[in-house]
Structures are given as C-alpha cells and as structure tokens.
Amino acid sequence: MRVDAHQHFWRYAPRDYPWMGDGMDMLRRDWLPRDLAPLLATAGLDACIAVQARADEAENTFLLDLAQRHDVIAAVIGWVDLFAANAGERLAHWRAHPRFAGVRHLLQDDPDVAATLADPRFARGVEAVQRQGLVYEILVRGATQLAEVPAFCARHDRHWLVLDHLGKPAIGGDGEAEWQRYLHALAAQPHVLCKASGLVTEVVGATLDSDAIRRHLDAALEAFGADRLMFGSDWPVCLLRADYAAVAAQVQDWADRLSINEQAQLWGGTARRCYDIHG
Template sequence: MNRVDSHQHFWIFDPVRDSWIDDSMQKIQRDFLPQDLSPLLSENQFSGCVAVQASQSEEETNFLLDLASKNDFIKGVVGWVDLRAENISERLSHFSQFEKLKGFRHVVQGEPDDFMFGAAFRKGIAALKEFNFTYDILIFHRQLPAAIDLVKSFSDQAFVIDHIAKPDIKSGEIASWKEGIKEIAKFENVKCKISGMVTEADWNNWKPSDLKPYLDVIFENFSADKLMFGSDWPVCNVASDYKQLVKTLEDYMSQLSIEDQNKIWSENAKSFYKFND
C-alpha cells in the first residue's frame, strides 16, 4: 500500500520563532528534518507526505520548497503567504512556478475569532482559485461558525479542515463541535484531515476509546471521499508515536471496504493536492 501522510512539519528549532513549542513540549524542542521522517514513513507503508507550514513567513515556504526539491517523498508543500497583503496576486503568481507548492495555510487558531470575516483576508482567499491553490483551515472548534461562513462564501475554493477543527477531546466536550462539523461537512468543497487528535486529548493517558466518539462524528458526516490521514508529526510526539497513531486509525477503519480505506490513506490526499506517486 502506498499511503500518504497529508499533514506533517519540518523545522530547524528556533526558541524565539517557535515559542509555541513551550517547556511542556520538550520532546519536540529540537530539529525535525526529512531524514528523521523518512524511516517512519517506510516502516508504516507510506510512500510520501505533505509538508505543512509551522511558522508564518515566506521564508518558511521557501524552506519547505527547498526540502521538497531534495526529497522525492515530499509530494507537496502547504506554505504561508500573507493573504492580507495588497500585492497578494503578485505573490501567488510568484509561488505558482513551484510545482510542489499545493496551497497555503494561516494559523487562524491564534487569531481573534472574527479573523476569517476580515475583508483583506477574504480578498486573499478569493485570489487562490486563479492559481489552483488549496487552503488548509486551522482553527479551534469555537471558530467553526466563521469557517462555515468562509467555505459557503467561496464555494469554488478547495478547503480542507486540519485536525478535525480541534475539539476539546481531553474534557470530552463534543456537542457544539459536533453541530459545527455536521454543518461544514455539507459543503462539497470541504475535506477533512484525520489529524491532530492525540494532542487535543490527555497526552499521557489517552486511549483509542477517547478518540472514538470524535472519529464517529467525522466518519458519519464526511464520506470516505472527503477524509484523509495526517500524522501531525512531529507535534504528535508529545502524546504518541507514529506507529501508534497509524494503528489507532487502522483498527478504527478495519470494518471499511479496502477501497474506502485506500481513499483515506492515500487517494483523497493525492486528488486534493494534485500529485501522483
């Protein structure tokens, strides 16, 4: 099986730039580069991955593109660009020359809850379509109403929700997140990454049964055509290891047809980010 990890990160650790990696996350306060990920992919039957931005600069985008140019298993890059910039079309035109650059992301989870209603941000989202760029939605569950309005307003734009919109798995709160997921899943232009769940759970004590109610909601509302696996490596290392993440999803999906499993492990990521093996 040629699986694809649709969501992981690389960085050369910088304590100032990467201040979000605080002392509770000491396990990941170091460099993580392609040579660290490659053996994990091989061991778990993955042939490729999508590298996603972790800091908000064009330097980050260029850093990931450079890694992708030197490592064939990095099939795509989700970079960062200032979507609110007045010259956004010019910047997107520049980045459109890079075949492995598939889309962009902004760390909206760190912004005010009304951020996605901003006129400049929406002008940037509107500009993505001309260059066939995707957009990864990174939010906390309380920001789902704004995300629903965004995907409704840009029905021709390809969106994917990162980390199932970060429900509070540790506390077990599910109701308001579930309502938001039911609504946003109705839109044809929205897919969802099965990623980032263990870091929203109790890092040291989570069990697969803690994730199951949230997985049930995702699978009930997004079809097998709209879900894709992402490890969120190396962030996941604070709560799990790569193999455990993969096995948890393998076990959960064991009742699905092989065809549907293949869609979630690889085909959906390939079609969304437009790459082949």
C-alpha cells in the same frame, strides 16, 4: 500511493517557533526528512504533505528546498500574508513551484476568528488562493472557533478547503455536541475536506482515551465520508503524546471496518485528489 497528509519539518531556532511553550522541550530540535523517512516506511506510507509551522515566507523556501531534494515530500502547504495587498502576486510566485499546493493562516492564534474571516482584505487573499487553484487549509481550535467556519467556507467555494485536525475538538472534554453540529455544517459543503490528524494532542486527559478518539473519528466519517477524509500524523507534534507508529496504528485499527476502497481514500486517495499528486 499511501500519503501522510499532515506533518512538519523545521530547523529549530527559538525566535522562529514561539508557539513551542512549556512541556514541548522534545520538539526543540531539528526535525527533517531523514527522521521521518523510516517511520513512513515502517507504517507502509509512500509520501507526505509538508505543512508550514511558522508564519514567514522563508518557510516556503525551506520546505520547497526539502521537497526538491526528497521525493517523499509530495506537496507543500506554505504561508503567505493573505491580508497583504500583493497577496496574489506572492501566491503566483510560489505557485510556480510544482510542489507548492496551498497555504494556511493560523486562525487558532487570532484574538478574534470571526473578525479575521470577515475582514475584506483576508477575503481577497483567500479568493486569490482559490483563483490560482491552490488549497486553503483551515486551522481552528474547538467548537467556538469552528462555529465561525461554515459561513466562511460557503463564501469561498471555487476550490478545495481543508479542515485541519478535525477542527481540534477537546477530546474527552466539553463541547462535543456543538463540535459535531458545526462539523456537519462544514461537511454539507462538497468543496470542504477534512484531515483525521492531530488528535492525540487534543485529548484532554492525562492518558490517551482511545475510545474518545474513535468516537471523534466516527463522527468525522459520518459527516464527510471516507472519500473526503485523509490521514495525517501531525508528526513531530504528535510525539508530545504518542509516537508515529502508535498514531498510524490507532487510525488503521479504527479504519479496518471500512471497505478496501474507503481505506484507499483515507490513506491517500483523498490527498492525491486534493493536492493534485500523481504517482
């Protein structure tokens, strides 16, 4: 089974998606499984992981309902308020659904990432995530925020942690050496996995720099190895810079030098192991 490990669905309402700012008009519409299915098929992919796009438990209901009606959705990464005293109860409630695989908190939007990661309430929430065998996905932007993550991961090592979008490096911009250093610090921890996803929207220049993207993929491969990397399209957000076919082809072209087994891990094996997907 070949898996797109990171994409989104939504029924668009302005109040629900305030992060869709200037220049994101094309995202302001419904994006649903019927839109994605032909793109997956054309790219030779069999399933996807649907990841939350808003901080509300209603998102869990929406995505899990889609998963019940569309077999292409192999797992859901949802949202729970990890600061809440009843976070463990809420996680257990959603965990009862067989396709609820984990949660994420939008760290990249927090005013002080270090303060969030050091908050004992948040720590208890993440501990509850791992205690229940759920995946916690880490969303940070750039080297400065990524610097706070290795120590956090070292404190939470009971289950998989997944770094989204390679930590959102400024591709073609500043901070590449620092980003690589922190990426290697994360990769030294065997319970941390990494998504080769969301890269086209992190390119700093007006045109996509394929060489710079390949250089960042090379760095991720060197740090994590193919068996701890997974492909993700970040569709439909990727459409701000490239269509689905172009995103998949770019990663495939880069991955052609890998062995057959390494490619199998990148294109689904790692995701199946992480999210406990059978098939």
